[in-house]
Amino acid sequence: MPRNQQILLDNRPEGEATASNFKLVTTETPPLQDGQVLVQHHFLSLDPYMRGRMNAGKSYAQPQPLGEVMQGGIVGEVVESKHPRFQPGDKVVGMGGWQQYSVVDANQPGALRKVDTTHVPLSHYLGAVGMPGVTAWYGLVKIIAPKAGETMVISAATGAVGSAFAALAKARGCRVVGIAGGPDKCKYAVDELGFDACIDYKVHKDANSLSKALKDACPAGIDGYFENVGGMVLDAVLTRMNAFGRIAVCGMIAGYDGAPLPLTYPALILVNRLKVEGFIVSEHMEIWPEALAELGMLVGTGKLKPRESIAQGIEAAPEAFLGLLKGRNFGKQLVKVH
Amino acid sequence: MPRNQQILLDNRPEGEATASNFKLVTTETPPLQDGQVLVQHHFLSLDPYMRGRMNAGKSYAQPQPLGEVMQGGIVGEVVESKHPRFQPGDKVVGMGGWQQYSVVDANQPGALRKVDTTHVPLSHYLGAVGMPGVTAWYGLVKIIAPKAGETMVISAATGAVGSAFAALAKARGCRVVGIAGGPDKCKYAVDELGFDACIDYKVHKDANSLSKALKDACPAGIDGYFENVGGMVLDAVLTRMNAFGRIAVCGMIAGYDGAPLPLTYPALILVNRLKVEGFIVSEHMEIWPEALAELGMLVGTGKLKPRESIAQGIEAAPEAFLGLLKGRNFGKQLVKVH
Numbered sequence: 001m002p003r004n005q006q007i008l009l010d011n012r013p014e015g016e017a018t019a020s021n022f023k024l025v026t027t028e029t030p031p032l033q034d035g036q037v038l039v040q041h042h043f044l045s046l047d048p049y050m051r052g053r054m055n056a057g058k059s060y061a062q063p064q065p066l067g068e069v070m071q072g073g074i075v076g077e078v079v080e081s082k083h084p085r086f087q088p089g090d091k092v093v094g095m096g097g098w099q100q101y102s103v104v105d106a107n108q109p110g111a112l113r114k115v116d117t118t119h120v121p122l123s124h125y126l127g128a129v130g131m132p133g134v135t136a137w138y139g140l141v142k143i144i145a146p147k148a149g150e151t152m153v154i155s156a157a158t159g160a161v162g163s164a165f166a167a168l169a170k171a172r173g174c175r176v177v178g179i180a181g182g183p184d185k186c187k188y189a190v191d192e193l194g195f196d197a198c199i200d201y202k203v204h205k206d207a208n209s210l211s212k213a214l215k216d217a218c219p220a221g222i223d224g225y226f227e228n229v230g231g232m233v234l235d236a237v238l239t240r241m242n243a244f245g246r247i248a249v250c251g252m253i254a255g256y257d258g259a260p261l262p263l264t265y266p267a268l269i270l271v272n273r274l275k276v277e278g279f280i281v282s283e284h285m286e287i288w289p290e291a292l293a294e295l296g297m298l299v300g301t302g303k304l305k306p307r308e309s310i311a312q313g314i315e316a317a318p319e320a321f322l323g324l325l326k327g328r329n330f331g332k333q334l335v336k337v338h
Numbered sequence: 339m340p341r342n343q344q345i346l347l348d349n350r351p352e353g354e355a356t357a358s359n360f361k362l363v364t365t366e367t368p369p370l371q372d373g374q375v376l377v378q379h380h381f382l383s384l385d386p387y388m389r390g391r392m393n394a395g396k397s398y399a400q401p402q403p404l405g406e407v408m409q410g411g412i413v414g415e416v417v418e419s420k421h422p423r424f425q426p427g428d429k430v431v432g433m434g435g436w437q438q439y440s441v442v443d444a445n446q447p448g449a450l451r452k453v454d455t456t457h458v459p460l461s462h463y464l465g466a467v468g469m470p471g472v473t474a475w476y477g478l479v480k481i482i483a484p485k486a487g488e489t490m491v492i493s494a495a496t497g498a499v500g501s502a503f504a505a506l507a508k509a510r511g512c513r514v515v516g517i518a519g520g521p522d523k524c525k526y527a528v529d530e531l532g533f534d535a536c537i538d539y540k541v542h543k544d545a546n547s548l549s550k551a552l553k554d555a556c557p558a559g560i561d562g563y564f565e566n567v568g569g570m571v572l573d574a575v576l577t578r579m580n581a582f583g584r585i586a587v588c589g590m591i592a593g594y595d596g597a598p599l600p601l602t603y604p605a606l607i608l609v610n611r612l613k614v615e616g617f618i619v620s621e622h623m624e625i626w627p628e629a630l631a632e633l634g635m636l637v638g639t640g641k642l643k644p645r646e647s648i649a650q651g652i653e654a655a656p657e658a659f660l661g662l663l664k665g666r667n668f669g670k671q672l673v674k675v676h
Binding site: 206230234248250251252260261262263264265266267269270271273274275276277278279280283 | 502568572587588589598599600601602603604605607608609610611612613614615616618619622
């Protein structure tokens with residue numbers, strides 16, 4: 001019965017999320033029943049979607065329940081098993097949440113998946129070769145459906161989704177332009193991630209100014225846009241979309257803290273005959289094998305070199321998460337717990 | 339050389355369009371050259387898209403040139419022909435514009451089309467069995483792609499597009515709810531056009547109030563929405579869309595006069611995984627034959643009984659057009675010129 005530190009959602013944010021919304025508690029893991037597996041977590045995944053689930057309002061998923069362990073993806077190692085398919089030492093990906101251990105009912109479909117760490121480091125299964133990578137793949141391949149020579153743009157360009165998006169779009173012969181916060185991230189996007197250009201949105205005070213920068217970076221206009229942030233960035237991109245452009249809407253992090261951010265020129269959807277489509281990658285499990293195969297190949301051949309920001313210790317998770325929402329991370333944000 | 343009264347665009351609107359933007363002139367039709375046809379116009383079509391083209395700004399089409407005849411669809415009769423495929427007396431559909439006669443280069447593909455008036459009155463080729471009907475067909479069939487039992491909503495419900503949309507959606511086993519202005523239009527939508535319910539947007543002072551009315555009229559939520567107006571109506575409909583709903587964006591008449599109308603909650607596109615797609619029916623000529631065949635059948639069998647508002651005389655076109663923009667028409671707005 002190992003001692004298990006956990007982070008619970010203690011209360012819901014009013015406006016901006018803060019560390020006081022979370023509570024650290026210590027319990028013991030319960031004894032295993034038949035079909036269950038005890039997983040020691042190595043890394044927790046921190047992802048922007050978690051902010052939306054901290055609110056009580058209607059969203060695509062049930063809100064994160066109060067007083068329960070923050071939900072989220074983990075990678076780790078089986079330490080005890082009462083399920084024939086899992087043995088101690090197996091490396092696994094699951095949804096164990098913000099804690100040091102989880103007890104998993106391994107008969108539940110998709111609850112726990114064994115992974116091979118020969119060519120892909122374990123932590124990457126939470127990023128480039130995991131949910132964020134597949135998210136980039138679905139938005140690019142299934143919604144945007146790019147043609148060689150087209151121009152693709154993505155916001156939050158140096159995050160886990162953005163870096164995978166760049167590699168996938170370059171592999172399809174596209175020009176890829178990122179939008180990120182700060183000169184370091186923009187330099188990294190171009191030097192390391194393969195972006196053809198990257199725009200620092202922080203030097204632009206309004207959508208009009210950002211739109212001019214996009215015009216320079218996208219001389220042939222924008223054919224596909226992968227939306228992670230909403231607000232001013234979306235307004236600016238819409239003014240540069242080509243006729244028959246496609247926008248995959250994956251996140252609107254700028255509006256998560258309260259006041260909704262309006263879209264200033266919705267008529268551009270008509271004027272430019274755009275397709276704008278929202279999606280959640282967990283609703284499209286049928287494409288995961290194909291997507292993971294391509295992402296694994298890109299990582300294995302060095303064409304996708306994802307960076308990670310790693311916070312140390314379970315107690316660091318809340319501050320690391322709040323930093324992620326403010327864009328303080330550099331690449332995939334993880335928490336190392338063992 | 340018949341005397342030909344014409345309406346020109348004299349100057350561009352600043353804000354709301356007015357009669358002073360137009361000018362009536364009288365000319366003579368030029369002598370025919372080989373391959374040309376002289377068409378006497380019977381009816382002019384007035385359509386909301388023309389308002390967008392009166393502005394100078396970037397849009398999907400070139401702006402209507404100043405000092406030239408207002409462009410638009412017509413039906414009429416060939417009175418003289420130097421083209422072997424057309425004979426005097428032929429009933430035709432063309433793009434002759436706001437004038438009493440047009441000289442058409444009949445070799446230009448799609449410039450002039452002979453129509454059969456045995457079962458379909460000539461004027462309907464500008465409405466239910468013409469561009470507006472095909473517009474409804476494309477948005478419903480190709481973008482919304484409804485399933486039997488789903489709930490469809492359309493704004494500007496009693497217009498030429500709305501009435502065709504209702505018949506097409508009922509034929510596919512859907513619940514169809516209209517949004518229109520005033521109790522007379524709403525009664526007509528339900529009594530004559532086959533809508534299951536119709537909401538008078540004029541009694542709702544804001545999107546919140548309209549959203550409540552939509553909840554009552556669409557107890558199972560909204561799966562498909564055909565957008566003609568934008569603004570408050572779009573905001574209200576978005577709050578009632580079901581997961582995986584589809585929105586066909588055909589017009590945003592509420593924003594044509596100047597100040598852009600923002601979309602208040604774009605994050606709902608993500609929350610409900612919506613697809614929002616703008617289109618222009620003239621870019622999809624490949625579907626016209628299939629669409630016209632179904633629309634002709636619906637009219638011929640009495641399942642689609644389109645109403646027309648007919649203004650008398652070419653000089654009445656500007657006021658009739660301005661009335662259309664304010665929703666004063668009842669059904670398809672035409673001008674009878676001969």
